[in-house]
């Protein structure tokens with residue numbers, strides 16, 4: 001895992017505004033009949049101009065107050081598991097952000113629309129779950145833009161200029177592009193590591209332990225794992241019972257897709273912003289190649 005961005009990313013800062021401070025369940029969600037629901041404590045509107053980082057280590061540490069969490073789900077959507085997670089979130093009248101892989105959104109466009117219909121925020125996670133730190137620099141832009149276009153096309157409605165790096169693997173060139181493109185770069189404060197265990201109670205316990213040690217943060221989960229889908233109701237119950245509050249992130253303005261010619265054109269990074277081409281590590285190259293081989297390749301890592 002690599003974090004690149006440094007002072008330039010810090011300088012970009014994170015611009016956001018509190019759009020709402022009332023419990024969502026009581027405010028808008030007529031379908032919510034659970035009086036003890038976890039709910040949404042507030043919605044934070046993110047101005048993605050300049051491609052701010054959200055979450056540690058580069059993001060504004062005061063984006064979230066003590067006790068606040070943001071729920072994020074990566075790698076989907078996929079009907080079997082994403083639907084279970086949507087049901088669990090709806091039962092607790094709470095909302096999350098989904099970082100969708102372009103190929104998955106293309107395969108299951110109805111799921112993209114179901115996620116949006118649930119009131120959740122939708123961002124993107126590259127076209128094929130590529131490790132941007134391991135592929136040729138010239139392919140980074142296409143991976144990002146193809147995902148945005150695919151997710152937007154499947155959604156048929158506005159989605160957010162929110163982006164998360166597969167494997168949390170960014171490069172100087174990818175960060176520079178996201179900043180110029182105005183894509184918020186979502187980091188991770190609390191990693192559930194749900195890809196390492198298929199034991200829901202263990203995953204919930206580990207996540208709560210990490211969260212309590214940190215006190216707040218953006219939580220990473222994956223909606224492609226059945227074990228995660230089984231764990232989410234229990235995780236939400238723990239968050240509620242232990243006094244944590246869910247913050248829903250929304251974009252100030254929707255993402256705009258590029259036309260095909262522009263999206264597929266090489267990135268014209270300003271001189272001085274271009275990252276030196278580095279020889280990718282063999283293992284990282286293999287990982288990227290593997291994920292390219294199958295639209296669901298990363299499911300089985």
Ligand SMILES: [Zn+2]
Nearest residue numbers: 074075166167
């Ligand atoms: Zn991922």
